[in-house]
Amino acid sequence: MSSSALQVARTGLDAQDMKMRVIANNLSNVNTTGFKRDRANFETLAYQQMVAAGAQSDQQNKFATGLNLGSGVRVAGTSRLDTQGTLNQTGNPLDFAIQGDGYFQVQQTDGTLAYSRAGNFTLSPEGNVVTTEGQTIIPQITVPTGATGVTVGSDGTVSATLTGQTAPTQLGQIELARFVNPTGLNAIGGNLLTETAASGAPQVGVAGTEGRGTVIQGSLEGSNVNTVEELVEMIETQRGYEVASKMIKATDEMMQNANQQL
Known part of the structure; x- marks a missing residue:
């Protein structure tokens, strides 16, 4: 399970890194004539169904909710926002x-x-x-x-x-x-x-x-890039990257602790 958590966290790092690249390109073109900013679009990766919702929990009852474990996130693509520039x-x-x-x-x-x-x-x-x-x-x-x-x-x-x-x-x-x-x-x-x-x-x-x-x-x-909005997006992306990094560190510590206990 720990190795799966490492994989999920890694996908988060990759996705946030790609989003930061999109933001960097937007900011670098803030003065480019006719430039239209891009937006990174995220989507979930495949889910592993451990328990199906509605499956029999015993002879008389059924599971009200299932158990689905996600495998991470990825950037599905970028969308160009064609709003009018100044x-x-x-x-x-x-x-x-x-x-x-x-x-x-x-x-x-x-x-x-x-x-x-x-x-x-x-x-x-x-x-x-x-x-x-x-x-x-x-x-x-x-x-x-x-x-x-x-x-x-x-x-x-x-x-x-x-x-x-x-x-x-x-x-x-x-x-x-x-x-x-x-x-x-x-x-x-x-x-x-x-x-x-x-x-x-x-x-x-x-x-x-x-x-x-x-x-x-x-x-x-002019470019339709709003510098303030892009900087806010950049800060949020940094926070997401930091959280994914901490997840990898925490998972590694859990694995080390498990090895020491066995």
Whole structure:
């Protein structure tokens, strides 16, 4: 039984260590544009049924409750919490924030699409709107040389005044992608997410329609990490880790005492 208690306590140490890693990642990204915090989800491991509830305790009576011994805990997975981050005004015409649901579409170097909430874009030497890593936003938006007064409407319409003209010219439209299960998206780093079987296929359309958020020019969405909440979670995780460590120590002392008595 003591060795089983050691195993259960070990699973607690592993689970709390993984949760601390999730918290550390959240805190390290407190200033990352468009970052969404993760939450570790715990679940129990298999139970060993020693006595079944309702089984005969004697010829006339039945057990009112059973005897089930748990085998520990594990982290079943992480959930990304897609709450809205604070919108911070920057005044940069190529900084875009999404207020509401949706993701910008970004073309990776291998031609596949990725999705992001980070709207800190810039221009390539060809005038294309790209990420800081040089990845093109989809649909591609090209700002001609000499164009001034670049504006982006709440529906993603991009306009600018071209050389020799007085009226603004529409350059294209930024479309947003939505997912049935956005928490199922796979984070690959670089503020990018990719589609998975769990997330479902992207539903691409105009910003502000069919539940998609609106585009805010000259602003960036900050991280939704609350430092105080994360620190409280960190303290609770430390306490859980300490309790599991004490359980291992106590179980070891019980085993030593049993060996000395035999």
